[in-house]
Amino acid sequence: MRIEKIVLREMNMTMKAPFTTSFGSVQEKRFLIVEVYDELGNCGYGEGEAFEAPWYTEETTATCWHIIESFLAPILLNRDIEHPREVTQFFKPIRRNMMAKSAVECAVWDAYAKRLGEPLWKVLGGTREKIAVGVSIGLQPTTSQLYDKIDAALEDGYGRIKVKIKPGNDVQLIRAIRERYPDMPLMADANSAYTLDDMDTLRQLDAFHLMMIEQPLGADDILNHAKLQKELTTPICLDESIHSYEDVVTAIELRGCGVINVKQARVGGLEEVRRIHDLCLHHGIKVWCGGMLESGIGRAHAVALTSLEGFTMPGDTAGSDHYWYEDLIDPIVDVEGGYVHMKDAPGIGYKVNRERLDKYTERKLEL
Numbered sequence: 001m002r003i004e005k006i007v008l009r010e011m012n013m014t015m016k017a018p019f020t021t022s023f024g025s026v027q028e029k030r031f032l033i034v035e036v037y038d039e040l041g042n043c044g045y046g047e048g049e050a051f052e053a054p055w056y057t058e059e060t061t062a063t064c065w066h067i068i069e070s071f072l073a074p075i076l077l078n079r080d081i082e083h084p085r086e087v088t089q090f091f092k093p094i095r096r097n098m099m100a101k102s103a104v105e106c107a108v109w110d111a112y113a114k115r116l117g118e119p120l121w122k123v124l125g126g127t128r129e130k131i132a133v134g135v136s137i138g139l140q141p142t143t144s145q146l147y148d149k150i151d152a153a154l155e156d157g158y159g160r161i162k163v164k165i166k167p168g169n170d171v172q173l174i175r176a177i178r179e180r181y182p183d184m185p186l187m188a189d190a191n192s193a194y195t196l197d198d199m200d201t202l203r204q205l206d207a208f209h210l211m212m213i214e215q216p217l218g219a220d221d222i223l224n225h226a227k228l229q230k231e232l233t234t235p236i237c238l239d240e241s242i243h244s245y246e247d248v249v250t251a252i253e254l255r256g257c258g259v260i261n262v263k264q265a266r267v268g269g270l271e272e273v274r275r276i277h278d279l280c281l282h283h284g285i286k287v288w289c290g291g292m293l294e295s296g297i298g299r300a301h302a303v304a305l306t307s308l309e310g311f312t313m314p315g316d317t318a319g320s321d322h323y324w325y326e327d328l329i330d331p332i333v334d335v336e337g338g339y340v341h342m343k344d345a346p347g348i349g350y351k352v353n354r355e356r357l358d359k360y361t362e363r364k365l366e367l
């Protein structure tokens with residue numbers, strides 16, 4: 001396969017409601033869509049999932065554009081590729097910038113699968129015909145508004161609820177949720193808001209049989225997660241701390257977690273997720289697929305990944321309509337009774353609606 005053209009788009013779409021974490025809120029999403037064309041005219045799509053500000057990782061929409069335009073696209077253009085797994089190797093001379101790399105790598109996978117006439121999930125080695133998904137609910141102004149969101153998610157059939165916590169909005173909040181929903185599969189995500197000085201608070205969370213506590217401590221702090229995990233019975237799940245296969249090796253050796261939330265965007269693409277998935281399976285570490293408030297394009301890649309056998313826990317890939325009034329794909333990612341059913345169409349399996357793609361494009365560059 002020969003990559004003959006790459007199109008870069010900066011998108012701007014507004015979510016139905018603001019999404020609030022311990023860092024702040026997002027409602028307007030500025031992200032990138034990458035189109036990769038092979039010599040036969042197959043077009044693959046990938047999503048640059050970084051946020052406009054560097055609160056979740058150091059990348060932003062603007063740094064992704066710069067890295068793709070100046071470094072990644074020139075590496076791929078007019079290059080012959082046997083298999084998309086090579087892309088990760090081609091990108092090795094460029095340090096980090098995982099979200100920029102992922103956008104392009106995902107697009108190459110989609111083009112490759114379309115060229116084979118096969119659905120991406122099968123090309124990746126996925127086996128599940130349907131995948132279980134949960135929802136992640138941001139911090140709400142009041143507990144009663146949070147209850148309303150939980151009730152709506154349960155009514156929509158989601159079988160696992162993740163809520164955000166932060167210092168001052170944690171033990172009381174989780175206790176209240178547990179009293180109202182004693183048996184609901186529940187987990188809490190702190191997005192790095194605590195330190196080991198908060199040990200007493202974090203220990204109290206052990207009383208609520210949470211499925212896991214996601215990323216309580218700093219993004220660069222696997223060592224202290226290991227210290228914390230020794231003190232807790234609830235498994236720790238790492239999110240922001242994991243940027244690569246090597247980070248997972250470190251986390252496993254240090255016993256820094258029981259669970260990994262993996263996102264293709266955070267680790268540089270689908271091939272790296274596959275390697276992490278295999279490693280976790282080998283070591284008995286649970287792994288599931290997280291989300292980045294993506295449009296349907298990034299969502300479709302996450303759905304394809306989640307069909308790998310090791311993704312035994314529900315992911316964060318809620319249906320498109322949970323976040324968006326309209327999505328870039330037809331049909332939308334649809335959740336029925338807590339499950340997304342795999343599509344048999346080639347590539348990501350969802351058709352990109354070109355009219356809507358153009359409607360939300362604010363800047364476009366052909367390379």
Ligand SMILES: O=C(O)CCC(=O)c1ccccc1C(=O)O
Pocket residue numbers: 056135136189191239290291292293294316317318
């Ligand atoms: O539903 C999603 O797409 C994921 C929601 C979520 O929790 C999240 C959203 C944006 C950035 C980080 C996170 C996270 O997993 O910590």
Ligand SMILES: [Mg+2]
Pocket residue numbers: 189191214215239240261
């Ligand atoms: Mg998280």
